Amino acid sequence: MVVETERDDMTWWKCEQCGMMFDSHEDAEDHEANCDAEEPSYLQ
Ligand SMILES: [Zn+2]
Numbered sequence: 001m002v003v004e005t006e007r008d009d010m011t012w013w014k015c016e017q018c019g020m021m022f023d024s025h026e027d028a029e030d031h032e033a034n035c036d037a038e039e040p041s042y043l044q
Contacts, residue, residue, distance in 0.1 A: 002028040 002013050002025070013028035014021045018037035022028040 002032050 001016050003016055004025075005012050005014050005021075010023065012021045012023055013025050015028060015032050015035055015037075017032070017035045020031060020035075022031065
């Protein structure tokens with residue numbers, strides 16, 4: 001899912017599946033709909 005996060009006084013939206021960040025909620029949701037990352041390829 002898409003999570004809201006703040007960085008540098010800006011609001012970003014992050015795809016929880018792959019960690020990609022977007023400055024637009026629409027872009028994030030659009031990406032998420034097409035995100036094929038079933039799980040992160042890295043673990044922290
Ligand atoms: Zn993604």
